[in-house]
Amino acid sequence: MTETAQAVEETLDRLLPSGGGPEARVFEAMRYACLGGGKRLRPFLVMAGAELFGVPRARALRAAAAVELVHCYSLVHDDLPAMDDDELRRGRPTTHIEYDEATAVLAGDGLLTLAFEVLADPATHDEADVRCRLVTALAQASGARGMVGGQMYDLAAEDRALDLDQISRLQDMKTGQLFNFSCEAGAILGGASKKEHDALLAYSRSLGLAFQIADDLLDFEGSEDEVGKKVGKDADAGKATFVSILGAEEARNKAKALVDKAVSHLEFYCEKADLLRDVARFVIERRT
Amino acid sequence: MTETAQAVEETLDRLLPSGGGPEARVFEAMRYACLGGGKRLRPFLVMAGAELFGVPRARALRAAAAVELVHCYSLVHDDLPAMDDDELRRGRPTTHIEYDEATAVLAGDGLLTLAFEVLADPATHDEADVRCRLVTALAQASGARGMVGGQMYDLAAEDRALDLDQISRLQDMKTGQLFNFSCEAGAILGGASKKEHDALLAYSRSLGLAFQIADDLLDFEGSEDEVGKKVGKDADAGKATFVSILGAEEARNKAKALVDKAVSHLEFYCEKADLLRDVARFVIERRT
Numbered sequence: 087m088t089e090t091a092q093a094v095e096e097t098l099d100r101l102l103p104s105g106g107g108p109e110a111r112v113f114e115a116m117r118y119a120c121l122g123g124g125k126r127l128r129p130f131l132v133m134a135g136a137e138l139f140g141v142p143r144a145r146a147l148r149a150a151a152a153v154e155l156v157h158c159y160s161l162v163h164d165d166l167p168a169m170d171d172d173e174l175r176r177g178r179p180t181t182h183i184e185y186d187e188a189t190a191v192l193a194g195d196g197l198l199t200l201a202f203e204v205l206a207d208p209a210t211h212d213e214a215d216v217r218c219r220l221v222t223a224l225a226q227a228s229g230a231r232g233m234v235g236g237q238m239y240d241l242a243a244e245d246r247a248l249d250l251d252q253i254s255r256l257q258d259m260k261t262g263q264l265f266n267f268s269c270e271a272g273a274i275l276g277g278a279s280k281k282e283h284d285a286l287l288a289y290s291r292s293l294g295l296a297f298q299i300a301d302d303l304l305d306f307e308g309s310e311d312e313v314g315k316k317v318g319k320d321a322d323a324g325k326a327t328f329v330s331i332l333g334a335e336e337a338r339n340k341a342k343a344l345v346d347k348a349v350s351h352l353e354f355y356c357e358k359a360d361l362l363r364d365v366a367r368f369v370i371e372r373r374t
Numbered sequence: 375m376t377e378t379a380q381a382v383e384e385t386l387d388r389l390l391p392s393g394g395g396p397e398a399r400v401f402e403a404m405r406y407a408c409l410g411g412g413k414r415l416r417p418f419l420v421m422a423g424a425e426l427f428g429v430p431r432a433r434a435l436r437a438a439a440a441v442e443l444v445h446c447y448s449l450v451h452d453d454l455p456a457m458d459d460d461e462l463r464r465g466r467p468t469t470h471i472e473y474d475e476a477t478a479v480l481a482g483d484g485l486l487t488l489a490f491e492v493l494a495d496p497a498t499h500d501e502a503d504v505r506c507r508l509v510t511a512l513a514q515a516s517g518a519r520g521m522v523g524g525q526m527y528d529l530a531a532e533d534r535a536l537d538l539d540q541i542s543r544l545q546d547m548k549t550g551q552l553f554n555f556s557c558e559a560g561a562i563l564g565g566a567s568k569k570e571h572d573a574l575l576a577y578s579r580s581l582g583l584a585f586q587i588a589d590d591l592l593d594f595e596g597s598e599d600e601v602g603k604k605v606g607k608d609a610d611a612g613k614a615t616f617v618s619i620l621g622a623e624e625a626r627n628k629a630k631a632l633v634d635k636a637v638s639h640l641e642f643y644c645e646k647a648d649l650l651r652d653v654a655r656f657v658i659e660r661r662t
Contacts (some may be wrong), residue, residue, distance in 0.1 A: 108530040109523035109547065116518060163483060168475030187456030190524050191479065195451060195486065196518035202490040206506045214502035218494045221509055225491035230404060230484035238480050241394040253420035259397065312384035 427564020
């Protein structure tokens, strides 16, 4: 994954704005929020999915960068004082702490906008129809019925006891749909058949849920030094999580079972999908 | 313009999300920010431009709605306490006052995302290449080198004395480029020739500047009741504006001259462009 992370970093560096002028502060904040950190899990899913269909690497990297731009914008806005009020992210001050709140709002806006500019560019695919499908899928995954709605749900849920179905739905909106897009992007770029596309989506649905359970476990068991952000927040806020409902042991078993299930959807692809199998295992073994 | 405003309102109403669930609060805030107010100047420019090329009305309305979604998102975010800290907009409480800051941030994010989803949809044009060109043009106009950068410039300029060239550049980024997109959208949808496209852009550049000068004059001379938002803010903040540099009389003359110049670029279109001529005059005669 290191080589891919490096290639994604270089692609982001090239796509992000730079330069002087009084507006340069927002360029810098956008770069700060995106470069030099993060697991690059979503870009990795894009790259691994694209490899199944022989998508040229330069194109896949652009789709991978677009997903990461959206992911990073969501972190910048979610960390704001009015939202989750976090001061630490990836072991560094969050964007509104390093800059200021106004700059952080604008940097997030700029990142989100850039993601669509990147996808619509002919360098992403020579067929405009493919580019439009990517724009549509990313907008749906990250908009009011996807990630944005999920964050609203999460804020609304702070004072409420959610059951397992409700948490699953919340997490599908908040993180699952962008996961799905990451897995789908390669299929869209590579002109996959419906059967191929559906297998990737089934993989993604199980993986996304496993990822979120692992995240809850890290918040419950991890240390701030390891994780690079404040931990124990959910318990402090009295928030229902997979761990608070299932208990740590059952949550861990459920995550493992979901990873097995995710991997089972890849049989169809034989050894071509080994990268996706590896990333599935990484998702529950990671310590950050 | 009333009939167009009504059709835009109906289109926005249809495109904006609605429904129940814990995430519905962000749907409501998005609707609050977009519906039932505003001059709809940008949508009107889209519609008038599209008419020049015989673009079917239903398609033009989608592009018009997309511009208005971006415009409304920018108002929601710019009004936030960390930004311009405004409590009144279009004669009503701003979105973060009516809801809360977190919801306002998310509503803005949702509106921006929806704009790209609307443009990429086949209902906007049957050629995907045209849709991609719209996505690209809107992203460039509203991103870090356009509107978002302009707002950063504006915040950075609060403690600085700007000269006329600097204010012109700031305003071109902050409002001019979205104006240009509004005028261009019809040309893109209608497959205009380069000459036709360039004439519209030249019109837009003069008109955008006239619009901004008129805005500064309203802030300087208007009443809160008329304008529907707080006035006198620029002077209170010691901010350089076209009015503070040129004086009200010269600013008014300059705006008039710019409108004449804008209209002169339309000769080429003969009487087909009468709507665009009307809107140019409206821009400097408006009281809100």
